[in-house]
Amino acid sequence: MSFGGNIQTVGPWWTAFTTGAIEGEPPLLEELGINFNHIRIKSLTVLHPVRKIDEHIMDDADLAGPIVFCFCFALFLLFSGKPQFGYIYGVALMGSVSIYVLLNLMSESGIDAYRVASVLGYCLLPMVGVGAISVVFTLEGTIGYLLSLISILWCTYSASGLFVTVLRMSDQRLLVAYPIGLLYGCFALLSVFNVGVVLK
Secondary structure, three states: OEEOOOEEOOOOHHHHHOOOOOOOOOOHHHHOOOOHHHHHHHHHHHHOOOOOOOOOOOOOOOOHHHHHHHHHHHHHHHHOOOOOHHHHHHHHHHHHHHHHHHHHHHOOOOOOHHHHHHHHHHOOHHHHHHHHHHHHOOOOOHHHHHHHHHHHHHHHHHHHHHHHHHHOOHHHHHHHHHHHHHHHHHHHHHHHOOHHHHHO
16 A cells, blocks of 8 residues: 555554564564573573583673573562662672683683673572572571572582683683682572661
8 A cells, every 4th residue: 555656554553663664674682682592592501500511602692691680589589578689780790890800810812791791690590599489488597508508509510610611721610610609609698688687
C-alpha cells in the first residue's frame, strides 16, 4: 500500500520500535553485545569446573551475564533482609581492579580489565545460589558457614581455572587462586552477615 506514490509501509506499526524493519540492520541484542548462547556456555563452564576449559572461551568477553548475576545476588540478599547493593558493586569494582593489576604483573601476555571483570562476574554464579538459599534459610549457623565455604572454593576454582587457561600460566594457579579466594570470601561475608548492621 502506498501513499502518494512515494512512501510504502513496511509492516505493522510495532516494527517502528525494532530494527527488524530496516534491511541490513543486525538484531538489537546483537548490537548491544548480548549473546545468550555464549552466556549459557560460560555459565555451564563455571557450573562444571572440572571439565576441560576451552582456552578461547574468553575471546568474546561480555558483561551482560556478570551484571545480571550481580543484580540477582543483590536481589536475593535484599529478599533475605540484607540490602547490600552498594557493598556488592563496590567489592566487585575494587576486586576486579585489584585482580586485573595482579594478573598483569604475574603474566607475560597480560589481560584487559574487561575480561577480568567478565570472568569474575561469571564465576560469581555459585555465590548467587548461596544468596538464593539465604532467602529461605538463615546462613548464620554451621550449615550456612559450610555452604558459604563451598561456594568460595567453587568460585575460586572456576575463576582461577579460567584465568590460568586463558593466560597459559598453569604452574601459578595457587598464586592466582589466593587473591581470588579473598575476593569471593568478601562476597560470602556479605551473604552471611548483615554488613549494614555490623558497621552501625
